[in-house]
Amino acid sequence: MKSAVETLSPTRAKLTVEVPFEELKPSLDAAYQKIAQQINIPGFRRGKVPPAVIERQFPGAARDEALNDILGTKYIEALQANDLTPLAQPEVEVLKYDDEGPLEFTAEVDIKPEITVPDTDGLEAEVESFEVTDEDVTEQVDALRTRFATLLDVERPAKDDDFVVLDLKATRDGEVVDGAEITGFSYQVGRGGMIDGLDEALVGLSAGDDKVFTSQLVNGDLVGEDVEVAVTVTQVQEQELPELDDDFAQMASEFDTIGDLNADVRERLTRGKRLEQAAAARDAVLEALLEKVEIPLPESILTEELNARRQSVEQQLAYAGMTLEKYLEEESQTQDEFEAELERRVRDAVAAQFLLDEIADKDEIGVDQGELTQHMVRRAQQSGQDPQEFVNHMLEHNHVPEMVQEIRRGKALALLVEGAIVKDAAGNVVELKNLRPDGTIGDPEAEASEEAAEEAPAEESTED
Template sequence: MKSAVETLNPTRVRLTVEVPFEELKDSLDAAYKKINQQITVKGFRKGKVPARVIDQRFGRGAVLEEAVNDALPKFYTEAVTEAEVDPLGQPEVDITELKDGETLNFTAEVDIRPSIEIPDFSGIEVEVDTVEVTDEDVEKSVEQLRERFASTSPVERAAEEGDVVTLDLEAKVDGEVLEDGVASGVSYTVGSGELLDGIDDAVKGVEAGGEVTFTSELKGGSAAGKEAEVTVKVTQVAARELPELDDDFAQLASEFDTLDELKADSRKRLADMKQYDQATQAQERVLDKLLELVEVPVPEKLLDDEVNTRKHNLEHHQLGQMGLDLEKYLEIQGKTAEEFETETREAAVKGIKTQFVLDALVKQEEYNVSQEELTEHLMRRAASSNMSPDQFAQAIVEQGQVPLLVGEVARGKALAAVVEKATVKDTNGEIVDLDDEEEETEAAEAAAEPTDTAEQKTDATAEDEAGTKAADKAEDKAEEKTEG
């Protein structure tokens, strides 16, 4: 087999491959054997039909088509290896010549991972937020905990902000009561804004037994997005009572004996959270600086696929769970469709560039991933997916995604190494020491998490499917030869 590679642009090549016909012998034998198992010819036992009879009855073209489809992935893989390119996704294969008994020539165009040179990044400097926990922060945290332990008691007065009311609701659209628009005994905190637009203003000032009607756009159900006439009957008004902030509350709400101990723990937890946020901020800003230093061409098809993947995940997974469609989501965000498209594309470009650059750094520095590092990363991913480690690990193995996890960890190590050499200062001008190794690693892996599409494209199954792509063209060529 002979092959040559032509660079079409920094992210795409054309492979030209010439295969002597004798190298198709194994695939031709396999083709005859496969066809033999699928046909019945009078006078011959099943599976024992001679090749010449198959050629006469079913045409040499059918055999050539089967043989070429079987052989193409192998020859394509050999050409890729010989050219020393890193393909992304499936190739576009074109059979340029097929002469029975003489030669098979084909071309394969495929996107490739671009060659990237990593410059000296030791001079990167970034600024991050200062870790500072104020007394106000602590008081707010304790107050939120206090809210969770609030009790309620019925009162004989009109509903006010913060009260918990019990409601019966009925929604009508175009004068008709909706089947799923009736509910009774609904508990609702006035002012929370969690039920229907306009309901807070409607129930304020209404006593138990009172009824009020207002219009609102429904957020979910069979008439989501439509204007409805909603009738609300208040069956009970209850005032919320907060516990006293004292040592008894500390013992009720925590493992601490005193309120001072509870506040000290809250301060520490808030500081830990802000330090993690600071580490994440450092990773992201260092990554942005690194990307500015490197010229990274992005394959257009890969970019289109990544944009479509992001939009699909948003529309069919995230928004679907919230009972929203894209139009309503954009309205809430105050964005136009054009702004959304631009932002999605920019995020996709950054995701792909991030993976390319960090993968190049992993290769350059020869970073390896230990079993312990992989296990720790798996545990974190399982927690973020609300799955047990065993469930998550089983799903990863079944879907063949272990290499994806290895790639995530390696990229995280690469980014952590870049951050370690960077100068990170807070807004007070103080040098920030990101010395919490576990926290730094976790933040780096999160910042370096790859794009789904780019990762899937590089996990090349393309070689195995190259033959299928060429099936029709191989058949055409084969028919030309047998008819001739």
């Protein structure tokens, strides 16, 4: 077999492949044998029909069968011979395929671009500083207090943050909208998330009052259509929070004092913000490296990813009961601005994948079975799926190579971040190398000493 490659662009190549008849013959013989096993010809036993007879009865069938078999094989051989990594299915054109002559075909395909990883020594990035304020702690403790709050009936008009028990019915042209009628529903005024205009209608209503207003539905068959909403308040309730004292700390947590509870909340917030800062650091380091290299991107890959991202956004909005038009209106963003921002993110994401893949290949980063299992379990938990079902799905649909590649990229990025100098806005170096998954900072020397102390007795008993 002979092959030649023509570079159409940094991300697209055209292979021209010539396969001599000698290499075609085994596939042709196999095709004739396969057809012979499937047909009945008077005078011949099944499987013993000569090729000449098959050709008279089914002209070209064996050649077509052989072509399907050999195209894929020779295409892969040509890729390997020319050291090309395909990114999509090829566009194949058969140029010549005679009875006794060679097979000639071309294959145009998007390929992985050649990337020269820039020098990562001294790579620097900056992230925002973080601080856990008293207000942050108070907000978290108050959220905990609401879990132990009681609701008391009050004889006054409803206001923001009150709870009301209501009946609600939406109609259009005098007919009740399917699924838009509820009774005895408890709702916190100002919470939002139901029908536009409901919070404004409820403020000022007392028990026994009702109000009618016009709104638009955000889901169902009548999305965007005006409907008439009638709401009746049957109860107004005020939320009473427990006193912020040691008794509350003992009731709501494992701590004896409110001071200990506040300290624990502050520590947990610190850990969380530290992890958020670390995530921002990873993004900043990767962005700093991407600025040092020009990575050509295949348009077909970008288009496919753009469509997938756009569909994902629309699905998420639909789950939230919102249209894209409504979302853009609330964000004060035009359709063109949304598309431009989406395309920028997609280009950055695809470029980052190519760069991290190159780093992983260069550093020969591997993935063991334990890392793969842990990654798939974590992905299952993030998507709310049963881990075993998730793993089975990945295996059945051959998604394991994608999982492996995700892990390799993560490990490549971790190496970059560990070698980079990351500072916050105040000029302080951000600790990343010893950051644990729970947001605490580890002490490698102390941990090494502990491990040595644990292993020492075992070593002594071995010597005895």
